[in-house]
Amino acid sequence: MKKKVLSSLAVFGAVFIMAGCSSSGASNDYITISKYEGVEVEAVDVPEITDESVENNIQKVLEGFAVLNDVDRVIQDGDVVTIDYATYVNGSKVDSETASANGYQLTIGNNSLYDGFDDNLIGRKKGESFSLNNTFSADYSDKSLAGQDALLEITITNVQEEELPDLTDEFVQTISQKSETVEEYRKEMRELLEENNDEYVKSELLESVWKKVLDNTEVKEYPEDSLEDEKQSFYEYYQSGADYYDMEFADFIDKYLGVTEDGFEEYAEEQAKSNVKEDLVVALICEKENIKLSEEEIEEAKVSLAEELGYESVEEMEKEAPEDAVQRYIMRDEVKEWLVEKCIQVKGY
Template sequence: MKKRIVAVLIASALTGGLLTGCSGQISNDYVTVKKYKGLEVPQVEAQEVTDDQVEQMIQSNLTTVEEITDRAAQNGDWVNIDYTGYIDGEAFDGGSDTGAELQLGSGSFIGATEDYEGFEDQIVGHSKGEEFDITVQFPEGYADPTKSGVVAQFHIVLNGIYQQNTAELTDEWVAEHSEDSDTTEEYREEMRGLLEESNEQDVRTQLESGVQDALLSQSEIKEYPEGAVDAQIQQANEYYSYIAGLYGIELSDYITQYLGTTEENFNASVETAAQQTVQLDEAIKLIAEKERLEPTEEEYEEEIAQYAEDAGTDDVEAFKEQYGEEELRMSVLREEVLGYLVDHCVQVEDSGESE
């Protein structure tokens, strides 16, 4: 692919450093971007929506969940439970959870052995609000060899019992539940359209990922802004510590047990990812400056308010405080520039690199 030659002469200092350009290359104090228009990315095509997918979506929409309060749990019910597992009287890593959702009879949890009933079997017959203890045996050949064949006790709190009900698709149901359709056939076409929109968004997401990879290969970092990489590393460590906490274990244990690596390799990977993130963000800022893509203050506020709404809150100021206004503004800018790069990229077959 031929390179577009762009001669840019800049004679004044701009915010964030001197912006220079030559043969399509732009640069400032932090980063040099060799090329950003016409980035080559792997070709992506939207998946065709099938009739089965349409019907699956309709069935999902027809299904409602009803809380059961007048009887005990039965096979087929969904339950919400808190549980804590013990081996020889000691709580064990990965054996606790709160608000876990489980369909009884699904076989998702520890099954029955010759001597003990299965985890799910022992919830059947209990009612909402009950606390009780069960004993199970991990199967031979369990993924964690230290638990293979081991007997464990679980303390369980049954928070709720739920039953799924599926309505029949009729014109009457459609009229009640859809703003755009009156008949079942119209509703099927409405659902097909939504799935097609989703597939198109998937294409856009893949292209955005492609242009990020291409931009990374077409940029060179000169100097990392002070504290930027450390901030990204801290953010990553806080995230993984939070995930580890959900499993009831320390970060070090999560790294070895669930990520399957050493702390040294984990830290090296986090540092590399942090450096790449900062490099990309600096390249994005530079392109935004060059192409005048910086959103207005009004646009920033509108997008951040939309982020907050998508997160289920109308308190925008609290949302900013929680996630950091600077990071939210960077997310808005990132979307704007990535959209520009996607609009100007070139999709190629069997190629994962930009020239």
């Protein structure tokens, strides 16, 4: 429901105006959908839930409650190490946030600075200082270091290891509202993984079925007003971003989209057509299949959507998104779920 929906859908209050009979395809003045009901998609492989996977997930929960204890020994895999470091290129210190830092904390094995960095720390102790040379990859995230031969000066300021709580009935009672014993918690974890599997399957099917229906759709003509409104909304969105960061529009889109102003025109056109096409598909399927929601269902869906998107209330959400746009979010989701119910999953499709 997070996809942007456009003004081309005529939603009034909570009711769509419906007509027509059901079929596997549909057409109107704007689009032709060759097939939408009963489309075939690749069957979703459901992850197997085993005793091992249950224990692995419980282990992750325990790790979330770990405490860090200082240790006086050589660094081992999994330790949490704090370092001060500076990076030099051609003898000059690089002052970017990635290149130099004091009190930088890392977990050995994650290689958070660059691949292979943590290997240089294993076997060393707190208080050691050392240098190492590295050639950063051409696609390294810090552009000031990408492709550069560099010298790193490093001092280890602290070494800690994680101490996990014991999995006991008492611990379970502090973290679960449902379970009181370890065995009950294992059952609860299995049920949670089953719920996650259901959500995963639903998410995968929503994406694949919707893509298939869009692939089956030919646009004969775009409603000009809707297309222009949508293009304008893209300009306003990125202009507000530029204003927020106190940047020129051209600089903002170059940084975040990698396009010039001329290129943005083409980008906005493509995105607008894509969004208008999706709106047209939703409207036509709703009309053909008499898909509609009551006012009460719309209001319930608004509450769920506001919560999903991180708003404190529906009113707060509708300050940023007009009510009709919110309703179009909801109807798009309703259509997708209808399509998933009608789809055919095929192994090895």
